[in-house]
Amino acid sequence: MDNRKKEILEAVAESLSAIGVREVYLREGAASLFDKANEPRGSVPSPEGDKKELLASEAVRCEDCRACTLYNTRTNAVYGDGDIDARVMFIGEAPGAEEDKQGLPFVGRAGKLLDRLLEEVGLRRGEVYITNVLKCRPPENRDPAPEEVDACLPFLQRQMKLIAPDLIITLGLHATQLLLDTKKPMAKVRGEVFDVDGLKVLPTYHTAAALRFPAYKEQIYTDFRKIETLLDEADG
Numbered sequence: 269m270d271n272r273k274k275e276i277l278e279a280v281a282e283s284l285s286a287i288g289v290r291e292v293y294l295r296e297g298a299a300s301l302f303d304k305a306n307e308p309r310g311s312v313p314s315p316e317g318d319k320k321e322l323l324a325s326e327a328v329r330c331e332d333c334r335a336c337t338l339y340n341t342r343t344n345a346v347y348g349d350g351d352i353d354a355r356v357m358f359i360g361e362a363p364g365a366e367e368d369k370q371g372l373p374f375v376g377r378a379g380k381l382l383d384r385l386l387e388e389v390g391l392r393r394g395e396v397y398i399t400n401v402l403k404c405r406p407p408e409n410r411d412p413a414p415e416e417v418d419a420c421l422p423f424l425q426r427q428m429k430l431i432a433p434d435l436i437i438t439l440g441l442h443a444t445q446l447l448l449d450t451k452k453p454m455a456k457v458r459g460e461v462f463d464v465d466g467l468k469v470l471p472t473y474h475t476a477a478a479l480r481f482p483a484y485k486e487q488i489y490t491d492f493r494k495i496e497t498l499l500d501e502a503d504g
């Protein structure tokens with residue numbers, strides 16, 4: 269079984285486990301499901317079909333989630349948005365007021381700046397996948413609490429496995445320190461490319477920080493200009 273199939277199966281197992289399913293019996297030949305992606309539509313669900321359904325079911329579970337206290341104050345959980353086959357996945361900190369209202373990530377002022385910076389390096393928002401460490405807005409946009417990050421992390425882990433991007437860009441300190449498992453400040457890691465369990469991770473500043481400190485905008489742009497080269501390298 270190749271790594272891609274293994275990752276999808278692991279994500280399926282985690283999703284089932286999260287809803288209380290402890291044992292699954294595979295009929296003989298069931299593992300060949302992944303080998304039938306080229307069969308006519310309607311015959312056997314393709315891996316991409318499974319991926320779409322799994323992400324949709326994760327989003328529903330996220331809307332119902334009460335694993336931390338943030339469910340009390342959210343208007344909407346904000347699971348993620350974008351191309352589920354994206355090669356680039358962006359991970360920010362948490363939804364803000366506008367995101368909480370609309371149920372979509374990066375739709376406020378920081379999101380508009382992200383869109384502009386993406387366009388400047390030839391990417392459209394619809395070509396990438398965008399999510400946050402926390403799926404619900406912390407009141408007054410305070411920093412995520414460690415217990416909230418721990419409670420929400422399984423959603424992000426399954427998202428990363430299912431989307432399986434070639435490159436992850438962490439936006440801001442919280443996503444960066446979580447992904448890199450470090451306490452280093454942004455200035456020490458920003459713009460460097462890290463290998464995290466075989467995944468390329470490029471940390472940069474959060475676009476919300478660039479709204480407060482305009483000098484960060486140029487640095488984010490500098491980092492975004494590395495995306496094309498990094499994707500070319502991933503192509504081998």
Ligand code: SF4
Nearest residue numbers: 333335336404419420
């Ligand atoms: S922040 Fe995450 S863990 Fe907390 S309620 Fe929302 S979805 Fe659940």
